[in-house]
Amino acid sequence: MRFSRRNFLCGVTALPISATVPKFALAQLSIGTAKLSTVSDGTLVLPGSFIFEPMPKDELSPLLNEMGVSSERLEPECNVTLYQDGQNTILFDVGSGPDFMPSAGALIDSLDAAGVVPEDVTHVVFTHAHPDHIWGLLDDFGDLVFTQATYMMGRHEWDYWWDAETVNTIGDARAAFAVGAKRRMETIEDTVELFDDGQEILPGIAAFATNGHTPGHMSFEIRNGSDSALILGDAIGNHHIAFRRPEWHSGSDQNAVMAAATRRRLFDRIVGEKMKIIGFHLPGGGIGRAEASADGFRFISEET
Template sequence: MTLSRRNLIQGAALAPWFGILPRFATAELAIGSATLTTLSDGSLMLPGDFIFEPMPKDELAPILADYNLSAERLEPECNLALYRDGTNNVLFDVGSGPDFMPTAGMIVDSLDAIGLAPEDITHVLFTHAHPDHIWGLLDDFDEPLFYDATYMMGLAEWDYWWNPETVNAIGEARAAFAVGAKRRMEAIEDTVVLFDDGEEVLPGIMATATYGHTPGHMAFEVRQGSEAALVVGDAIGNHHVAFRKPEWESGSDQDAAQAIDTRKMLFDRLTAEQMTLIGFHLPNGGIGQVDRDGDGYRFVEAG
């Protein structure tokens, strides 16, 4: 099955029949005197082939059975990370907003549940510009929702989506992604702060290139002293096949080969350093660690 805007919307229309309800603050981690909290933006309804299409079906089937997953439909969580250090309230990505899927776009409610409003966000750091990460940038008046925030994005990611040729080169299935990203980026073009791999973008927050899912995807190491966590966005996109078979191509990645190299690099680092990760689509808030499991890995939820 080829992913298209129509496929996604048709799948999303089924969501109310499956009882998907928004959750709010889902998990929290202390890093020194700061905190990382994951806030729900809801969930997605995706056709299974969005991820599984290039994978060997005979080897895939037992993995799906182990995780009680359907090959036809996936319902991944969307977890936005919020870093608070007493000075800055930093939101990693902005979620889907109201225009992508009816099961997503819950970030304002999730912030309200912990006593924050959009104006309390001081910075927004983007991992990448896919719809469920950037379409929540605009409010009902097509103005930036987090209107007092400084918006920050990796230079390579910005250049890719800003390029007028991207909409033609990305393929018909993702053309709407490019149009939607550009529209939202235009709202912040005069004020956005761009950065490169390896830069400390804010005190205690380091950008790490994790290209492949998109051409300029970034992860972020958050550190105070010896305590650290890695916000990985979609570089590790799920808790099942990405962990069990990191060498498999995923249909969700724009450059599948590069994404494989990135996953392997991240798993090597996360296991070697026993570092906590925060994954946008990982379950139950997305905070946990990586353990080796035979030839692959497994996600160990925090707590």
């Protein structure tokens, strides 16, 4: 099947949508004297083809069956990372907001249950500008939600979505992504702080490029004392095929070749250094670690 915006949207709307039930604070861990948590923005409901379309079907089917994953319908969690160090309250991404999917957009309720109101947030740091990561910037009335926050995005990612030609070159399936990103970025144009690969953007938080899912996708290493964790965003976008076959191309990635190479580098690092990881779409709140297995890798959740 040729992937297009039309059959993506038809695939989504044909799937029954479950009522959103926020899970609030899903998982947490201590990073030195600071606290790192995930809070739920709900889930996405996607046709399996959104990820699986480019993969070898004869090898894919037995893997999905083994792991109990549907080839037709996926409902990945959306886990927004919240970092609190006693001085700063930092969100990594802001979820979908009210305009993307009925099953998502639960971030504000989840933050409230965790004792955080939007005015408490001092910084919003974006991994990338796909709808489920940036559309929550605005509320139902088109106003900024996190009015006291400093907004931060990687320079390459900003330049890509800001470019007027992106909507014409990104492809029909993602044209609405480009329009939605640009609209939200316009609201923070005068105040956003841009950063580059390798930069320490805040005390103990370093950015590094994990390009491929989007052209300027960023991940973040957090260090506090002797503890560390890696915020992945969508650089490793699921707990099944991305772990078992990181070299396979995924339909969810804008540059599938680059994204596969990025995953391999990430697994080498996080397994070799035994790093804690936080993935936006990983299960159990998204916090855990990766282990090498006889057949690829596996995700070990640290759900609380």
